[in-house]
Amino acid sequence: MPTPTRFREHIRIDLAVPAPGRAVRRAGVAGRCLRITATDVVERSGIRLSSPARTWCDLAPYCSVPELVAAADWAVRGRLVDPERLRAAISAHPDHRQRAKLHAAAELVDASSESTKESELRALVALAGLPAVEGNVEVFDGRGRFVARVDLLFRAYGEVLEYHGDHHRTDLRQWRHDRTREAELESLGLHVMEVTNADLATPRLLVARIARNLQRRGWRSELAVSRWFPAG
Structure with missing residues (x-):
């Protein structure tokens, strides 16, 4: 999923544990404790990852609305997620403060965008x-x-x-x-x-x-x- 180039200055692994677990503290790792559901997690090559829709929602505090639109366009165009799933993920996201921002971005998603x-x-x-x-x-x-x-x-x-x-x-x-x-x-x-x-x-x-x-x-x-x- 494309993210702003400024993210490249902080290359690290984001490692989350389900609440109420304790976030991991380790060099090169950003530990988090997340409220997640079974549908928020997918497995790729034996690694448990947050789903595309949940990952997109979790980007909201760090991205502008246009940057969120760009990420969603890419994910929808690549058939990793559909707009309906994005809207469902917004409604289920535990951080209520980000929902209005995410809805604003979801309204502008257009899979025909090519970059x-x-x-x-x-x-x-x-x-x-x-x-x-x-x-x-x-x-x-x-x-x-x-x-x-x-x-x-x-x-x-x-x-x-x-x-x-x-x-x-x-x-x-x-x-x-x-x-x-x-x-x-x-x-x-x-x-x-x-x-x-x-x-x-x-x-x-x-x-x-x-x-x-x-x-x-x-x-x-x-x-x-x-x-x-x-x-x-």
Whole structure:
């Protein structure tokens, strides 16, 4: 299950015992005592693990809503869990303080998302109160020729959002392909906005920029930022 890169700074094993047991204290191990049920546990290669749905719920204190959406999108897309099971896990989760946050993330889950960062970007759009956006849309020209499959499209405003990882910059062939693809899309009247990981790190600046582009194309509303919109 994808987690934020900041987690990699603290590589350790999370070892839990059922309540009322005593958490393990050992170097390189994060010991926990959890209230769990039989359905919260699965076995893989002889190791007892928390189920995908329970693991996702347990991430809530450490992840933003967009990060939770990205993890859930991945799990649902990989058929490790389904949205109904996620909702059931939320209702059964013993930490009542996290349930509202988890429900907010579950409402935004979309298995059609094809990458973690695309999921995060789509969630930010929704949490900012921007117009409805479509994911992974195929674009054709007037003669029916396929032009591109875009990450996110505000169809009513002709605005495209494309997430670009570092390989779009470092791979010369990819960079040239992107420039041609962008030119093709803009020749059809679409405006393409590229988004990078640095943009996702400053989400308020990012959605303000998206809003200005949409307003330039006829959107007449204002941002209505949710309480679950991440700081930054």
